[in-house]
Amino acid sequence: MSARSHRSPRAYRGRLLTPAAAPAGGSAVRFLDDALLVVDEAGLIAQALPFAPGAFRGPVLDLRPAVLMPGFIDAHIHFPQTRIIGSASGALLDWLERSVFPEEARFRDDGYAALVAAEFTARLRASGTTTCVVFSSSCPGATDQLFRALLHAGLRGIAGLTLMDQNCPEALCVPRDEAIPAARDLVQRWHGEGHGLLEFAITPRFAPSCSRPLMEAAARLAQDHDLLVQTHVAETPAEAEATRREHPWARDYLDVYDRVGLLTGRTLLAHSIHLSSREWDRIAETGSSVVHCPDSNFFLGSGRMRLGDARARAVPVALGSDVGAGRSFDMRRSMSSAFDNAVCLGDRLTPADLFVVATQGTADAVGLGRVIGSLDAGKEADFIAVRFPEHVLAESEVLNHLVFASETAVVQRAFVRGKPIYP
Numbered sequence: 001m002s003a004r005s006h007r008s009p010r011a012y013r014g015r016l017l018t019p020a021a022a023p024a025g026g027s028a029v030r031f032l033d034d035a036l037l038v039v040d041e042a043g044l045i046a047q048a049l050p051f052a053p054g055a056f057r058g059p060v061l062d063l064r065p066a067v068l069m070p071g072f073i074d075a076h077i078h079f080p081q082t083r084i085i086g087s088a089s090g091a092l093l094d095w096l097e098r099s100v101f102p103e104e105a106r107f108r109d110d111g112y113a114a115l116v117a118a119e120f121t122a123r124l125r126a127s128g129t130t131t132c133v134v135f136s137s138s139c140p141g142a143t144d145q146l147f148r149a150l151l152h153a154g155l156r157g158i159a160g161l162t163l164m165d166q167n168c169p170e171a172l173c174v175p176r177d178e179a180i181p182a183a184r185d186l187v188q189r190w191h192g193e194g195h196g197l198l199e200f201a202i203t204p205r206f207a208p209s210c211s212r213p214l215m216e217a218a219a220r221l222a223q224d225h226d227l228l229v230q231t232h233v234a235e236t237p238a239e240a241e242a243t244r245r246e247h248p249w250a251r252d253y254l255d256v257y258d259r260v261g262l263l264t265g266r267t268l269l270a271h272s273i274h275l276s277s278r279e280w281d282r283i284a285e286t287g288s289s290v291v292h293c294p295d296s297n298f299f300l301g302s303g304r305m306r307l308g309d310a311r312a313r314a315v316p317v318a319l320g321s322d323v324g325a326g327r328s329f330d331m332r333r334s335m336s337s338a339f340d341n342a343v344c345l346g347d348r349l350t351p352a353d354l355f356v357v358a359t360q361g362t363a364d365a366v367g368l369g370r371v372i373g374s375l376d377a378g379k380e381a382d383f384i385a386v387r388f389p390e391h392v393l394a395e396s397e398v399l400n401h402l403v404f405a406s407e408t409a410v411v412q413r414a415f416v417r418g419k420p421i422y423p
């Protein structure tokens with residue numbers, strides 16, 4: 001009997017909030033005051049229905065008055081930056097030099113990597129994040145420790161060895177003939193492990209720190225195994241200038257990734273702030289997705305991503321904390337910062353928009369939209385139970401408190417594929 005099928009069906013009773021089918025361009029949610037979420041023996045959602053006596057004959061765990069909702073999905077986070085959150089040492093390139101690279105060099109020590117990996121997964125679980133898309137360091141041993149910790153924690157995770165073979169400190173620089181075989185080994189060891197909860201992602205840090213041959217080899221590996229690709233693009237003007245210097249053969253920043261074969265229907269482009277109309281059009285043509293990291297963009301002063309540019313072209317948008325430039329593991333901080341980002345641009349997002357982007361929208365963008373992201377029947381039961389103050393009763397109050405007063409909305413439990421992972 002497989003590890004997936006030893007449990008019997010059970011139900012969870014509580015209030016329930018989930019994204020619902022919406023008219024194009026809109027966001028809709030479904031809210032039930034008293035609901036049963038029925039999970040089958042394989043960890044799939046069998047039903048999410050209004051509570052009625054006798055509606056379910058198996059064991060029921062009563063979580064009222066908590067609100068059951070999809071677990072959060074963090075589409076962009078750096079595991080080796082867990083301990084340097086809040087290092088206000090300048091804009092992107094200075095911050096990398098002063099704060100990030102010295103810390104990431106410590107991950108050559110497997111013991112240190114294992115220690116921080118345990119902290120990393122504990123903080124994700126406590127924040128109600130059930131799926132993460134992660135940059136490791138450039139060290140294969142640390143990446144192995146990260147996967148071990150994700151497996152041990154029961155999290156759903158897509159993670160990759162960060163590729164960098166130029167313009168970085170010696171301690172982090174891994175040449176192509178070492179990095180690609182190491183990535184291939186990690187694919188063999190971890191891709192599809194945890195009965196499919198874990199995936200390996202091709203992860204070039206960003207164009208300035210990667211040679212063209214490294215990126216081309218990485219693109220081939222992605223194609224061979226149909227792997228997700230994640231990288232950064234157009235976060236700051238200084239980084240774009242460094243990209244132009246390193247890769248003068250490309251017509252613009254995005255074109256670097258395009259010409260080496262890294263723009264696919266499974267590519268996540270973090271930040272995407274300083275892009276031309278041509279670049280946006282090309283992202284749409286290739287079917288790639290962008291990851292909005294507003295809290296990080298505020299912290300480093302990188303600029304404001306224009307959500308409208310993505311939405312006008314139906315480019316899928318995920319939300320990412322970008323810890324450690326992002327200041328919290330809690331995706332609700334990212335939702336709140338996305339609201340602020342939009343206000344700065346003269347737009348307004350509703351709490352329902354933000355909730356839907358952070359759940360179903362992010363699931364769609366990372367290619368898991370049919371598996372997770374809502375509490376619909378047939379999906380895998382990745383969900384959390386959140387407790388609100390007693391006076392928070394109506395759907396609008398729940399959404400407002402969830403997004404903007406998250407310190408009053410406590411994550412009490414988290415489940416992945418029906419299995420408890422928190423507390």
Ligand SMILES: [Zn+2]
Nearest residue numbers: 076232270322
């Ligand atoms: Zn990042």
